[in-house]
Amino acid sequence: MTLHRRTFISAAAAALALPALPARARPALAADFDANVANAPLLRAFKGVTEANASRSAEAPLLRGRWPAGLRGRFLRNGPALFERGGERYHHWFDGDGLAQQFTLADGGVTHRARLVQTAKLRAESAAGRFALPAFGTSVERPLPMSGSDSVNTANTNLIEHGGRLLALWEGGSAYALDRGDLRTEGPVAWRADLRGVPFSAHPKVDGAGHLWNIGNAGEKLVLWQIDAQGRLVQVQIGEHPLPFAMTHDMAVTERWVVVPIPPVRLRFEQTHPGPRPFVMEAGEPLRVLVMDKTDIRRRRVFELPPQMVFHVGNAHEEADGSIVLSYVGAPDAGFLDHDAVQLMRGQMPLSAAPSSICIARLSMTSGKAQLQTFDDLVEFPRIHPAWVARPARWLTSIGSWSTAAGSSMLHGVQVLDLQSGRRERFDYGRDVIAEEHIVVPKPGRGGERDAWLLGLVYDGARQRTVLNLLDMAAVADGPIAQAELPYAMPPGFHGNFVAG
Numbered sequence: 001m002t003l004h005r006r007t008f009i010s011a012a013a014a015a016l017a018l019p020a021l022p023a024r025a026r027p028a029l030a031a032d033f034d035a036n037v038a039n040a041p042l043l044r045a046f047k048g049v050t051e052a053n054a055s056r057s058a059e060a061p062l063l064r065g066r067w068p069a070g071l072r073g074r075f076l077r078n079g080p081a082l083f084e085r086g087g088e089r090y091h092h093w094f095d096g097d098g099l100a101q102q103f104t105l106a107d108g109g110v111t112h113r114a115r116l117v118q119t120a121k122l123r124a125e126s127a128a129g130r131f132a133l134p135a136f137g138t139s140v141e142r143p144l145p146m147s148g149s150d151s152v153n154t155a156n157t158n159l160i161e162h163g164g165r166l167l168a169l170w171e172g173g174s175a176y177a178l179d180r181g182d183l184r185t186e187g188p189v190a191w192r193a194d195l196r197g198v199p200f201s202a203h204p205k206v207d208g209a210g211h212l213w214n215i216g217n218a219g220e221k222l223v224l225w226q227i228d229a230q231g232r233l234v235q236v237q238i239g240e241h242p243l244p245f246a247m248t249h250d251m252a253v254t255e256r257w258v259v260v261p262i263p264p265v266r267l268r269f270e271q272t273h274p275g276p277r278p279f280v281m282e283a284g285e286p287l288r289v290l291v292m293d294k295t296d297i298r299r300r301r302v303f304e305l306p307p308q309m310v311f312h313v314g315n316a317h318e319e320a321d322g323s324i325v326l327s328y329v330g331a332p333d334a335g336f337l338d339h340d341a342v343q344l345m346r347g348q349m350p351l352s353a354a355p356s357s358i359c360i361a362r363l364s365m366t367s368g369k370a371q372l373q374t375f376d377d378l379v380e381f382p383r384i385h386p387a388w389v390a391r392p393a394r395w396l397t398s399i400g401s402w403s404t405a406a407g408s409s410m411l412h413g414v415q416v417l418d419l420q421s422g423r424r425e426r427f428d429y430g431r432d433v434i435a436e437e438h439i440v441v442p443k444p445g446r447g448g449e450r451d452a453w454l455l456g457l458v459y460d461g462a463r464q465r466t467v468l469n470l471l472d473m474a475a476v477a478d479g480p481i482a483q484a485e486l487p488y489a490m491p492p493g494f495h496g497n498f499v500a501g
Helices: 005-016 030-039 041-047 120-128 335-346 473-478
Strands: 056-059 062-065 073-082 097-106 109-116 158-162 165-169 176-178 185-188 212-218 221-227 233-240 257-262 265-267 279-281 287-293 300-305 309-318 324-331 357-363 370-374 379-383 395-400 413-418 424-428 433-442 452-460 465-472 482-485 495-500
Touching: 030 041, 030 335, 041 335, 073 158, 073 165, 073 433, 212 257, 257 309, 257 324, 287 324, 287 357, 300 357, 300 370, 309 379, 324 379, 357 379, 379 433, 395 433, 395 473, 413 433, 413 452, 413 473, 424 473, 433 495, 452 473, 465 473
Parallel strands: 158 495
Antiparallel strands: 056 109, 062 482, 073 097, 073 495, 097 109, 158 165, 165 176, 176 185, 212 221, 221 233, 257 287, 265 279, 287 300, 309 324, 324 357, 357 370, 379 395, 395 413, 413 424, 433 452, 452 465, 465 482
C-alpha cells in the first residue's frame, strides 16, 4: 500500500506551526517558578534539568530491604525534563524535551544513567539559545522554519525496547533510536524509506506473538502500524480519523481488533499570542471508541460513550459472544490537560483536577451498543501483567491519590484493583511524595497474573531525592520490599518498561 508521506508531514506541521507572534504577551519566566515553588516545595521536582547537568550516571545505594536474586534487567523511563531556556519556561508540562533514563539491576545492586534525547528540535534550540519551535502546549515568537512533524518532536513520552532497538517515543512523530548501553541518540527511525516522519505514537502494545501494534495520529488521518518481534515492518495502514485533530493518545489490541479511545478534545490552533495553548473539550460530544479490524482498518465501528477525557488504556479483550471489554482511565473534563499541567510549570500546586477513575466499557459488536462501569477512585497510569495483553486480565495496577492528608491532587500511592470484585489493595508513600507510573515485572519461572513485582519511582520531597521502589504485586499493602535512592532528584516522568536479562 503506497502512503502519501507528504499528507502526514503537512498535517502534523500545520497542527503546530503558527505565524510570527507579537512580543507584547508576557512569557513564562523561570524566576516566577522559583518564587512560587517556595510555597509548594514538593514541586521542586518540576524545575527540570539543563543541557549541562542532564547527563548523569551513578550507583543507587540500597535504602532498605533487599533486591530479589531473580530480578535482573533494565528499567527504562522517559519524560519531559528540560523546561527552561534563557530565563523563559515552558507553559505546559508535556512540552519539556525528553530525558531517557535506565536503571540496571544486577547482582543485588542498581546503577542509573540519564541522557536527553538529542532530537532535531533540541539541537536547533540549543544552537538558537532560546525556545524557537512551537510545542504541544506553548506557542513561541519568531519560530524557526519547520520541515515536518519531527521538527517539533520532543521524544519525551515513552521508552521501549523492541526487536533489538531502544526507542524513545512521542505523540506525533518518529520514534528515536537510542544506544542500549549508554543512551546516546542514534536518530529517528524510518520503518521504510517513504515513511520518514509519519507519526508513530507513544503507547504501542505487544501481543502474545511478540508483534508490536501502534497508531499514528496525523490530523484527519489515522495510521496503524504492525512491527514483528524482530523489529521488521509487517504492514502499515491508513484510514480516516473519526474526529480530525482530536487528541488520540493510547490504544489497545485484542486478538482481532485495535481499540482506540478518542476523547472530544481539540487544541485551539487559532491562538495569536505566545503563551499556553488552551484545549477545548467539545460540549456535548461523546467519548468515541474506534474499533478497527487489524487486517483491514476500513472494517471498523465507532461506539459512543458519555463525554470523558481519556489519556491511558489498561487493556482490551474479546468475550465469547464477540463483545469487546476495554479498561481505561477516564475523567469528566480536560481540567488536568488545560489547567493543572500548566500550574505545575508555574510552581503552583494543582487543585482543580476532576477525579480520573478506572472505567470498564463493554462494546457489543452485534448491536453496536456500549455499557459503562466506573469505579470510585482517583488514579492514573494503569498497567497490567504484560502476558495478559489482549487477554481477560483481572488485576489492574495504577498510581492514585486517596488521602486528604496529601493536600493536593498529586499522586502519592500505588493501587492494585481486582476488576472482578472491585477490591483494592493500596500502599501510600506519604504526603511529601510524588509517585510515578509503576510497571508490572513478571517473576522468572512463574505463570500467575499476580506472580509479579511492581517497579516504579517516587520523588521524595523531604529528601529531594528520586527513589526506586520494588513491591510484590500479590502483597502491595505491605509496601516496598526493596528501595534504592539516587544521589540526586530527577524530574517526574511519564512511561517506561522493563527488559529482563
